[in-house]
Amino acid sequence: MTGPVVQGWCPGALRPMLSGDGLVVRVRLHGGRLPVAVAERLAFLSERFGNGLIDLSARGNLQLRGVTEAGHGALVAELAALGLIDESPQAEAMRNVLVTPFWRAGDGAQEIAAELVARLGEFPALPGKFGYAVDTGMVPVLRDAAADIRIEGAQDGVMVRADGMATGAVVGQGEVVDAVLELARWFVDAGGVSGGRGRMAALVARGAVPPGRFGAVPMRVVPRFVPKIARYSAGALVAVPFGQMEAGMLDGLAGFGDLRLTPWRMVLVESGWPDVPGVILYDDDPLLRVVACTGAPRCLQGLADVRGLARGLAAAVPAGKRLHVSGCAKGCAHPGVADVTLTATAAGFDLIRGGTAADAAVAAFTADELLARPEILTESFDAP
């Protein structure tokens, strides 16, 4: 049996990825923001050139699904008209900048992100997934999101920190990008890149120490941020099932105001409480206890329809527990450990307790068995 295929690059708009439902076209936003007019246009384009399904990515971007090879060029032209296309796939891959969704006008976050993007041409060649987190709000909220260089608020300025280090350099807002550039150059010079890959935290874990000033100030110690569906001062943070919207849902959300995308596959609506059909507005919604990937038939590697099963089983998942339903052992939707994982196989679903989609199963069932007897699942959460 062949295992899942691991792609060594991130899909973009210029270099889309082929999936079971056609091309996946990832649209990198600027500063994670989606003004109403852009959101409405993207909703239209997702139906005009794709199948109307739009994923929220863990990098705060959107993915238009089901795009045809024939329509890709025209879609790119439309995206270019919205200012969402870079000059090359390389430039697109480098624009990997996550911004706290809780930024406030004039607080510097968007300005730092914009300057960083404008100066990426000065940076050395970096691995495709190398990224930055502009996390300068009242408290850092992006520490669980992948990033190689972190930019966080500090008492007397802005901290620039290598991922994996507990210290950083504190600089003025106007010096932030220079400090980021210094760290990126050090990363390359210190041997952080190997075969076109490499992450900052891995380099630090190997004992490499960034230049002296990046060891000067301890980072702030704050409780781990857990995003909740709620009204925040920046807007209403809401969720969508499995991190995927239909075009009508995006259009409906845009009816309430400008949007900000997050690495939590949630959307922050800048004004109003978005009572849109399908949008998850309560933290106790059982759908939030279930993670499921695209699965079959939309993913070529999917061995079963996982979202239908996940919806059917959501109510059987106890509060505070997590069920991961995966279309194959690759586990795209949740690479980590879940309380219970169901991994599709040629014969049904493997049931894994306290592991990942690729771990050893303790039992196997068909989807019909699981749906007919949800207590199988409930008991699995209680098992020692």
Ligand code: SF4
């Ligand atoms: S985990 Fe799901 S989305 Fe990922 S390759 Fe397998 S079926 Fe496709």
